Amino acid sequence: MRVAPVSEITTTTSTVAEARPRLSALDTLESEAIHIIREVVAEFERPVLLFSGGKDSVVVLHLAAKAFWPARVPFPVLHVDTGHNFPEVIDFRDRTVERFGIRLEVASVQDYLDDGRVQERADGTRNPLQTQPLLDAIAAGRHDAVFGGARRDEDKARAKERILSLRDEFGQWDPRNQRPELWDLYNGRHTVGQHVRAFPISNWTELDVWRYIEREGIELPPLYYAHEREVYRRDGMWRAVSPVSPPRADEHVERRTVRYRTVGDMSCTGAVESDAASVAEVVREVATSTLTERGATRADDRISEAAMEDRKKDGYF
């Protein structure tokens, strides 16, 4: 094999940096994500992708399609349905699953509420209630690996998450006892009852995701783009008027042009005022935004400095 001349190895001038064409940051991130998805499929028996219809899980599904093309995506998707979904998102979910020809598993929070296994919270938010149905669905499907679209730039606790993250029988994340992760060697060994969460787009930012959606022409639920909606102001966010998120008497309802930066449970996801009606406009908006997507749109993450860490420890995404 040829070895680099020493003088080239130690050169630090910028001329070298520009001389050779390199993969763009987005191409490098795509390559890393596809590598991770293939590693998990090769080393685990029954992977599944957590699929909410949100942009991050849609991107992971798109990456999986590329990773195995011309073969079909070799795993099903799992949706934890809070019962408080945006109808557009459920419609998008069903169309997507049908188009890709993959199986959809649904874990229904409503079923758990109906038979009393979990109880509605006083604030009406159902996000924290997803954990039990999720863990039961993982066990029922005998899934040993669970793909998710979580990114490290979303939250301080997620910044410390591994790409392959071991969960115990109770689905718990132990941040102080994580496996070191070196090079691109992902250690997914686990014992009976344990499973692994896999995050192929860990190293992507919100802007990377949007640039990729633009570049690849990926379809998203329409509420990611500017549209008119009946909204009211609560906790500094625009909340949609819906049967599960009704305004209080003192909250003034108005029609505004808004879009969603994240798509979650209707009871705790807020919209932002925006005229960005196309993907190119969204990319421009995200690039110049002065708020993080969770800060702008998630009521549940405002509860405390460690809200995400606490939910993750309990087995949340």
Place this chain on the structure above:
Amino acid sequence: MTHATLPDDRPTPRVLTSGASVNDGSVSLGAGVNTRRNESTLFRFATAGSVDDGKSTLVGRLLHDSKAILADQLESVARTSAERGFGGEPGAIDFALLTDGLRAEREQGITIDVAYRYFSTGRRSFILADCPGHVQYTRNMVTGAATADAVVVLVDARKGVLEQTRRHLAVVQLLRVPHVVVAVNKIDLLGYDEAAFAAVATDVSALVRDLGLPEAHVIPVSALAGDNVVERSANTPWYEGPALLELLETLPPLDELESDLEALRMPVQLVIRPQGALAHDVADPVSYRDHRAFAGRITSGTVRVGDEVQVFPGGATTTVVGIDAGPVALEAASAPQSVALRLADELDAARGAVIAASGSLPAARSELDAAVFQLDPRPLVPGARVLVKSGTSTVQALVTAVHGRRDLATLALEPADRLDVNDIGQVALRLAAELPVEPYAEHRRAGAFLVIHPQDGATLAAAIVSGPTSTTASTATTTEGAAA
């Protein structure tokens, strides 16, 4: 080989403290720089330092001054800073709160785990691995440095080079991180004194020489005041070199330094054989009936349609007839792209195979000498049965000998019969099956492996194959008689 010193054929160390022309001076940051991001390239770096060197402050400063901290994050940190009475002035911000993501970290005021941070300038997208500085968490330093294009080591200007600095630079040397930057922090507390900085730079120079590092960039900074972090400071007129971010924007990354110069290697992750289960967007299903492609991420070199390649194990030679990136057919692909290769001949290759440029096929080896970074509290001892994960293969292995432990001040090998957590040592391993490993110094990705506990699956150690290659390889093949 002798284990007293590391084999090192690298050039005389250079310490660059000034005058290194690494930038055209056009760094500009601010709202809107992100819009060019899709043209930028990726650069990974790690930060390391002792407790109280101000590493979290430096990271916070980099993120803040490059506008990667958004208003709601800043507001949250400012609120917490005020609650804890940080600093004397109203509005003073404890930047460390931006990076200490876990409750225990904030409570104890120390960083426990590697945190990954993201920011970008017009030229580059950065992935920053922020590594804790505690001795007991050296494993995180190894984790952060393993894939880094550069490591930024912090030194407190008032304290100079410490034991921790030596340890961090020793790890950097062993992992052959391409670029070393030493940020001499808190220079403001010494009145921006040139002589004080020069004294530290001289010590760094001596250490770099002792450890056999190729070079180090030494920069006087104040993370708290922002001197020489993003922009060159007027407070250090005697320093002519670049600011930290300018330097990070221009250092060539690892892939660029290595991949094009080496022969093709692609470990096979899996074989794509759709049979009946074709993707929904396949236009011509009939033509894919017998489709068979070898999926993997190119770890070095370039592959072109028409290239002759050899496949490990067995060494069969064939020709690349197609390179697929999803539904797009490529003429050529290079590291680190993920592709699927179609080959002219039907080969019985599966996960664990390696596709290599013809004539460059790595030797099959079952006996290894390796430098080991012990990460698990349970000591590594001779006779231990472990798993070795290398590339896309995992095989059983036996630790046949512990040769010794490195003194991290000198990197000299001292006698030891076991490796304890955070030790870096030299061991011999016998593998239950031959693998196409190569010395890390020659081929990074084929020379790195994990040592895994066979029962509970814990990652016990990170290891890199020591050179030289071929002699042990041929011996192993004949004595073991294992047919590839």
